[in-house]
Amino acid sequence: MEHEDVIIGLEIHCQLNTKSKLFCGCSTDFRDDEPNTHTCPVCLGLPGSMPVVNKKVIEFAMRVAKALNCTVLKECDFSRKNYFYPDLNKAYQITQYDRPLAEWGKLMIEGEDGERDIRITRIHVEEDPGRSVHMGTTDRGKYTLIDYNRAGIPLIEIVTEPDLRSPKEARRFLNKLRATLEYLNVFDSEKEGSLRVDANISLKGSGRVEVKNISSYKGVEKALTFEITRQRNVIRRGQVVARETRHFLEARGVTTSSRSKEEENDYRYFPEPDLMPMQVSDWVDGIKLPELPDARRERFMQQYGCSLEHARTLTGGLKLAEFYEGVAKTDAGLAATWTADYLLGELNYRDFSIDVMPPAHFIDLITLLKSDTITDKSGVEILRTILDQIKAGEKPEMPTKIVARLGLAKTGGDEISTMVREVIAENPQPVADYHAGKGPALNFLVGQVMKKCRGRADPGHLNVLLREELDKLQGVE
Ligand SMILES: Nc1ncnc2c1ncn2[C@@H]1O[C@H](COP(=O)(O)OP(=O)(O)OP(=O)(O)O)[C@@H](O)[C@H]1O
Ligand SMILES: [Mg+2]
Numbered sequence: 001m002e003h004e005d006v007i008i009g010l011e012i013h014c015q016l017n018t019k020s021k022l023f024c025g026c027s028t029d030f031r032d033d034e035p036n037t038h039t040c041p042v043c044l045g046l047p048g049s050m051p052v053v054n055k056k057v058i059e060f061a062m063r064v065a066k067a068l069n070c071t072v073l074k075e076c077d078f079s080r081k082n083y084f085y086p087d088l089n090k091a092y093q094i095t096q097y098d099r100p101l102a103e104w105g106k107l108m109i110e111g112e113d114g115e116r117d118i119r120i121t122r123i124h125v126e127e128d129p130g131r132s133v134h135m136g137t138t139d140r141g142k143y144t145l146i147d148y149n150r151a152g153i154p155l156i157e158i159v160t161e162p163d164l165r166s167p168k169e170a171r172r173f174l175n176k177l178r179a180t181l182e183y184l185n186v187f188d189s190e191k192e193g194s195l196r197v198d199a200n201i202s203l204k205g206s207g208r209v210e211v212k213n214i215s216s217y218k219g220v221e222k223a224l225t226f227e228i229t230r231q232r233n234v235i236r237r238g239q240v241v242a243r244e245t246r247h248f249l250e251a252r253g254v255t256t257s258s259r260s261k262e263e264e265n266d267y268r269y270f271p272e273p274d275l276m277p278m279q280v281s282d283w284v285d286g287i288k289l290p291e292l293p294d295a296r297r298e299r300f301m302q303q304y305g306c307s308l309e310h311a312r313t314l315t316g317g318l319k320l321a322e323f324y325e326g327v328a329k330t331d332a333g334l335a336a337t338w339t340a341d342y343l344l345g346e347l348n349y350r351d352f353s354i355d356v357m358p359p360a361h362f363i364d365l366i367t368l369l370k371s372d373t374i375t376d377k378s379g380v381e382i383l384r385t386i387l388d389q390i391k392a393g394e395k396p397e398m399p400t401k402i403v404a405r406l407g408l409a410k411t412g413g414d415e416i417s418t419m420v421r422e423v424i425a426e427n428p429q430p431v432a433d434y435h436a437g438k439g440p441a442l443n444f445l446v447g448q449v450m451k452k453c454r455g456r457a458d459p460g461h462l463n464v465l466l467r468e469e470l471d472k473l474q475g476v477e
């Protein structure tokens with residue numbers, strides 16, 4: 001798809017994983033707890049309660065600001081964003097408006113034509129509202145329950161400039177951002193709703209459409225792709241794409257126009273009178289950043305000899321990078337290939353994350369491959385066996401055990417020579433075809449030997465053996 005006229009900018013809301021909420025001491029870890037058990041007068045917004053800024057939240061947000069090369073403002077402050085919604089108990093959200101914590105940064109992505117910086121407009125700190133639980137569907141539910149456990153959870157909103165050129169670039173940006181946040185240890189990427197995106201998109205010369213509150217990266221890519229087609233069709237029909245807010249229906253993969261109520265944009269922002277302006281820019285120098293994805297990628301290339309592509313893949317998530325470093329000692333090259341090219345695909349297919357793969361098993365597998373005990377084909381079979389056992393809730397067998405049980409050790413020289421001669425004797429027609437110069441006949445014969453030994457022969461070696469044996473025959477004739 002050509003995307004020359006596509007303009008995309010993202011607003012990303014990310015939950016910070018501090019122990020307590022943004023303006024009170026309530027614990028943020030309410031995962032398995034009853035609704036409305038992690039609340040107090042502050043996060044319930046009761047009259048007379050006073051917010052106090054959690055220093056840890058500011059520190060976490062500054063870590064992000066520094067990692068994204070932003071400038072932290074000399075002085076920033078909080079504002080009230082007023083709107084009515086049942087999950088917003090105070091009828092205003094404490095957020096930052098014209099003086100956010102930090103602004104003007106950048107994050108490098110692998111764009112459509114090479115690496116490129118995407119500019120960050122600003123990062124601001126705000127509180128999450130509560131959560132509405134609709135009993136029934138959103139439109140026709142009988143009633144709605146509200147859980148305020150989430151009210152007051154610290155969020156940062158990261159706003160990008162409209163620098164992204166395609167849905168794929170938007171997804172790459174989000175992946176890179178997620179990796180960066182993981183490395184910084186400021187958020188829990190596996191927690192539901194930890195990253196929520198508003199995706200803004202326009203075609204050159206048309207109005208900006210904002211698709212609100214998308215909760216997955218695939219969702220962002222899908223919603224944007226849908227919007228490009230929809231907007232092009234509107235223009236083709238001679239109509240105008242109006243500026244509007246839309247919602248993404250994940251299940252159907254479409255966006256729909258929001259009811260006008262929700263578009264009410266007069267938030268009547270004003271400075272939060274209960275909180276003093278903050279002067280925190282001096283802390284920035286003291287903040288030590290861990291190694292970030294780009295640096296780690298360079299190191300993987302230097303230290304382990306990874307290709308650029310492998311290094312990029314393997315540093316794309318903190319746990320993945322750590323997994324690779326844990327297994328690289330066996331053979332860095334084999335471990336990179338087997339992690340990036342085989343393991344990830346098999347995990348993806350089963351909807352597994354990297355944590356499920358026990359490093360000890362993987363190390364055993366790499367060792368078997370390195371010592372030439374098994375073929376690549378058997379390696380894949382072993383990997384699948386292990387993951388299927390895990391999927392079934394069983395304790396996975398060690399690769400060495402699987403090799404013994406299934407007889408996967410590479411067939412020895414004599415055994416394979418015998419099989420080669422047998423296959424030649426059993427297949428006179430393909431043999432004659434080969435001698436008549438028909439190349440594909442050799443592949444057929446290789447396949448037959450592979451079948452006999454159940455994939456335990458090294459394909460390269462087998463090719464040589466077969467050719468030798470066949471050429472000998474021809475010499476005799
Ligand atoms: N012409 C455009 N096409 C696509 N995206 C755009 C365009 N102009 C601006 N944007 C993007 O829209 C977003 C604007 O976000 P911002 O938070 O500043 O304002 P908002 O969406 O109006 O307010 P709110 O935070 O209340 O949703 C940015 O990500 C910006 O890059
Ligand atoms: Mg915004």
Ligand SMILES: [Mg+2]
Nearest residue numbers: 011198200210
């Ligand atoms: Mg917006």
